[in-house]
Amino acid sequence: xxxxFESVKNIFIDAIDKNNYVELESATxxxxxxxxxLDKPLKMVLLYGKPGTGKSxxxxxxxxxxxxxxxxxxxxxxxxxxxxxxxxxxxxxxGQEIPEKMRVNFDGLLKYCQKLKDKREIIFLLDECQLYSExxxxxxxxxxxxxxxxxxxxxxxxxDEDVIAKEHFKTRIWEVIEMSNANEYDLEIxxxxxxxxxxxxxxxxxxxxRDIKYIHKYTKGNFRETNKYLxxxxxxxxxxxxxxxxxxxxxxxxxxxxxxxxxxxxxINA
Amino acid sequence: MLKIDExxxxxYRYKVKTILFPMASVVFSSVIFVxxxxxxxxxxxxxxxxSHKISKVVLGVSKEMNGSETQESLxxxxxxxxxxxxxxxxxxxxxxxxxxxxxKESKKYVKKASTHKVNRHTVKAKANKYLTASELTVMAxxxxxxxxxxxxxxxxxxxxxxxxxxxxxxxxxxxxxKSRDALLLSRAYYKEGNFKExxxxxxxxxxxxxxxxxxxxxxxxSKAKLGKKKEALxxxxxxxxxxxxxxxxxxxxxxxxGKI
Numbered sequence: 337x338x339x340x341f342e343s344v345k346n347i348f349i350d351a352i353d354k355n356n357y358v359e360l361e362s363a364t365x366x367x368x369x370x371x372x373x374l375d376k377p378l379k380m381v382l383l384y385g386k387p388g389t390g391k392s393x394x395x396x397x398x399x400x401x402x403x404x405x406x407x408x409x410x411x412x413x414x415x416x417x418x419x420x421x422x423x424x425x426x427x428x429x430x431g432q433e434i435p436e437k438m439r440v441n442f443d444g445l446l447k448y449c450q451k452l453k454d455k456r457e458i459i460f461l462l463d464e465c466q467l468y469s470e471x472x473x474x475x476x477x478x479x480x481x482x483x484x485x486x487x488x489x490x491x492x493x494x495x496d497e498d499v500i501a502k503e504h505f506k507t508r509i510w511e512v513i514e515m516s517n518a519n520e521y522d523l524e525i526x527x528x529x530x531x532x533x534x535x536x537x538x539x540x541x542x543x544x545x546r547d548i549k550y551i552h553k554y555t556k557g558n559f560r561e562t563n564k565y566l567x568x569x570x571x572x573x574x575x576x577x578x579x580x581x582x583x584x585x586x587x588x589x590x591x592x593x594x595x596x597x598x599x600x601x602x603x604i605n606a
Numbered sequence: 607m608l609k610i611d612e613x614x615x616x617x618y619r620y621k622v623k624t625i626l627f628p629m630a631s632v633v634f635s636s637v638i639f640v641x642x643x644x645x646x647x648x649x650x651x652x653x654x655x656x657s658h659k660i661s662k663v664v665l666g667v668s669k670e671m672n673g674s675e676t677q678e679s680l681x682x683x684x685x686x687x688x689x690x691x692x693x694x695x696x697x698x699x700x701x702x703x704x705x706x707x708x709x710k711e712s713k714k715y716v717k718k719a720s721t722h723k724v725n726r727h728t729v730k731a732k733a734n735k736y737l738t739a740s741e742l743t744v745m746a747x748x749x750x751x752x753x754x755x756x757x758x759x760x761x762x763x764x765x766x767x768x769x770x771x772x773x774x775x776x777x778x779x780x781x782x783x784k785s786r787d788a789l790l791l792s793r794a795y796y797k798e799g800n801f802k803e804x805x806x807x808x809x810x811x812x813x814x815x816x817x818x819x820x821x822x823x824x825x826x827x828s829k830a831k832l833g834k835k836k837e838a839l840x841x842x843x844x845x846x847x848x849x850x851x852x853x854x855x856x857x858x859x860x861x862x863x864g865k866i
Contacts, residue, residue: 525813528813529813529814532783532788532810532813532814533783534783535779537806537807537810538806540810540813541806541809541810572610575610579610592617595617595620596613596616596617599613599616599617600613604620606616606619606620606623
């Protein structure tokens with residue numbers, strides 16, 4: 337027997353998809369800054385913040401919005417091998433596939449870029465850049481110096497990664513966008529919009545401000561954590577709906593289930 | 607597969623920890639406090655009684671004197687106790703009296719001023735727009751009378767044509783997830799007289815786009831129609847604080863006077 341809560345919980349599966357993007361005031365502002373920065377003569381744009389603040393989501397939205405009008409490429413997973421990275425850059429720029437036994441020479445790639453100066457402007461979106469090695473970061477820096485390639489990179493905000501940002505990009509990154517966790521108001525909009533967009537208006541209306549406050553208390557407004565928490569909540573709801581429907585109310589969001597989910601995820605030590 | 611039984615057990619343990627333990631500690635501490643007080647009180651009494659007895663034994667000759675003295679001291683104690691009790695009584699009534707006097711005085715001035723004004727202009731204005739209880743009952747009766755009027759057939763025709771519209775609009779909303787579509791649905795339900803649905807859809811429209819004035823209006827109007835006049839006014843006043851639009855003010859007035 338299937339439950340409608342199964343569909344609700346699936347909304348909160350943490351997936352980077354443009355259809356899952358929820359317009360929030362803070363995110364809309366960051367997006368407009370990011371988009372306008374691409375028109376400026378910048379070599380690099382740095383998007384940084386703690387994990388789960390929506391960096392990848394923003395990058396994904398930027399890619400889907402601009403792919404029809406601009407030369408833009410999105411590396412959603414980091415390519416850790418230098419050989420593979422250079423090959424991917426060249427293949428994206430030239431549109432040609434390089435045979436497996438051949439490799440891209442970095443000096444050759446730089447020269448190729450220099451030849452394209454004032455003719456083309458190519459944007460590369462690189463996610464999870466904290467995983468790239470320092471030598472590879474150095475090459476990214478040199479490629480951005482040609483002014484043919486513009487990199488938009490995302491970094492997790494930790495002390496070490498701040499060092500990377502400082503050392504490698506302080507003279508090159510002109511636009512720095514810091515992403516932060518959602519406040520209670522933003523979190524409420526995020527949850528409500530996600531559910532309403534998929535047609536679960538009645539369930540979304542049962543979630544009151546005090547429930548949002550409770551969710552925010554444990555997730556600290558982190559979108560990834562929020563998704564995880566809500567997935568667990570509706571997972572429990574689904575169980576009750578199928579096996580013990582008398583235990584859940586259609587009018588009121590269950591505090592018991594909120595607490596049970598918090599226990600299950602280890603937010604509460606029971 | 608979820609192990610709900612186990613999770614429920616954990617939840618019950620958590621509840622016991624968070625609710626019963628603090629409650630038990632409060633009860634325990636209050637028991638200790640009350641018990642301690644009782645013990646102290648009984649001890650102080652036992653301290654007094656022997657000395658009393660001793661005085662009786664030693665000064666047995668002047669029993670009457672002592673008796674009168676003790677009576678005096680008892681009456682003194684009583685008076686002291688009464689004084690204590692009086693001093694423990696709330697001080698608020700005294701302040702209230704003073705306040706009342708001041709209020710009375712100010713009211714006198716206001717009355718004087720107001721009567722003066724009335725005499726001067728001879729215009730009688732209503733103090734506020736809120737309806738009195740008697741006015742409301744009249745309104746309710748009037749509404750009941752209105753219901754009896756045969757407008758039902760018109761509405762039935764409208765409903766049959768609008769069902770398809772609602773369904774298509776709902777489908778469209780599920781596809782687009784746009785605030786505009788939710789608003790259209792709310793508007794249609796409001797027109798149809800289904801205020802509960804109108805309220806829900808206006809809320810959804812507002813959640814998707816809180817800047818939409820019509821979503822605020824439809825939400826408040828539906829609430830007012832559902833008899834939640836106070837809530838409707840509260841919503842509109844909060845919106846008026848943000849928007850300061852004349853339309854909002856007008857709608858507040860309409861709901862206050864019972865036009866909606």
